[in-house]
Amino acid sequence: MGPAFSNWFLTKSSIRLIQHDEHIELTLPASKTDPFRQGIQLIIASSHDEACPVRAMKQLLTIDTHRPETAPLFCVGRREQLPFTRQYVVEKLQELETTAGLGQATWNGHSFRRGAATCTAEVGISESQIQTLGCWRSDAYKAYIEYSQEEPISLSERFQGALARGR
DSSP states (O other): OOTTGGGTSOBGGGEEEETTTTEEEEEESOBTTBTTOOOEEEEEEOOOSTTOHHHHHHHHHHHOOSSOTTSBSSEESTTTOEEOOHHHHHHHHHHHHHHTTSOSSOOOTTHHHHHHHHHHHHTTOOHHHHHHHTTOSSGGGGGGOOOOTHHHHHHHHHHHHHHHHHO
16 A cells, blocks of 8 residues: 555544544545545544444554554455455445345445435434535535425424414
């Protein structure tokens, strides 16, 4: 792996545990929202539960002391130590989805963005905060938000109630 490796892939040095391990700063070295390749910092908070990403990352970094900071953060193969690529992650998620009987490989590279945008909207996070959380500089995030079938019904009920009160 040459010197440009860390300009495109996550390495161990892409992760920083912050403030008594309450959150992680993850630096993405390359992103289409970062055309000058200055790096995008994502903040990932501790969830304090069984699936806590901060605790999992701390455990990984604690046991992964034998590799240099410039090594890939996540690897394929014990010997080759090849970095995860976007294609590898998408293919593995599609395999898992099919194996679990969830459908026929509908995962794609935007599934996490779509899921995150939808989930944050469902819990009441404002659009400007969704934009900040996803590092979107445009209104593109709006296309990722999927609304449930109940949403239009609820909006219609609220609208009709407001009309009835206004009369």
